Amino acid sequence: MAESFMGIDWSSPWLAPLAERGERWRQAALDSYPAYLSILNADARTDPRVTGRGKPLSFIAQDELPAGASYEGHIAETGCVPTRYNLHDFFNGTMWFQYPRIKAALNARQAAEIDVLGIGPTRGAARDALTLFDENAVLFACADPSLAAALRAFDWHTLLVEQRDAWGCRCEARIFGHALLEKLVAPYKACTGHAWIVEVEPAYFFATDAERRATLDNAVSERLKSEAVSSQYFTPLPVLGVPGWWQGNETPSFYDDSQVFRSGRRPRA
Incomplete structure (x- = not known):
């Protein structure tokens, strides 16, 4: 999985704003999954953020998400973002630091929708738009x-x-x-x-x-x-x-x- 992080080119105009933090994260990811999660959480402690219901932001391995728990609901209630060892979740993590208010607002709206409608085979129009x-x-x-x-x-x-x-x-x-x-x-x-x-x-x-x-x-x-x-x-x-x-x-x-x-x-x- 570490190989997927090797192709990132921080000189690309769309990635350049992420380069300073992103390169540190990339180097940790090339080392190991635990090292990657560790540096994400170190940044979350030194540069604090909160999730949709005001919980301090942190990052956990994907398999720590409890069985039956919704992804967005878990983030809102605990502050813990289940994070896989891949580029998709790597860039998701960067956005919690680039645009923390937007990420928290999206999380709050998603969690509120889940509270009302639960988790079903489809998300519904509102959650689809938020996603x-x-x-x-x-x-x-x-x-x-x-x-x-x-x-x-x-x-x-x-x-x-x-x-x-x-x-x-x-x-x-x-x-x-x-x-x-x-x-x-x-x-x-x-x-x-x-x-x-x-x-x-x-x-x-x-x-x-x-x-x-x-x-x-x-x-x-x-x-x-x-x-x-x-x-x-x-x-x-x-x-x-x-x-x-x-x-x-x-x-x-x-x-x-x-x-x-x-x-x-x-x-x-």
């Missing part, structure tokens, strides 16, 4: 409503070609979904995230990386606490199309691939 966020969300920070409108309209030419210079000064993308990060260890053109649009002030783009993350963490977590969540709130975003993220997209013809940069959903009859 989609957790696994595949891209936070699209935007200070220009016209760019958000272009994203919603699948207007790739406007968003990614005509307004290319807007990226980094009027909009940006930050990957939150840990399953999406796992896929992007070996990126491919069709790799698509679910964009969650976050309106920000123009001053956001003059802030430091840590300040931007904190702004998004606060804004999104408050929405998750107070609003219903639906899969309809997301807009697909092929992540290798983000300007500056992939060398191939410097050529406008990159976006002519209609199997990746689709024209949008057809209206129902």
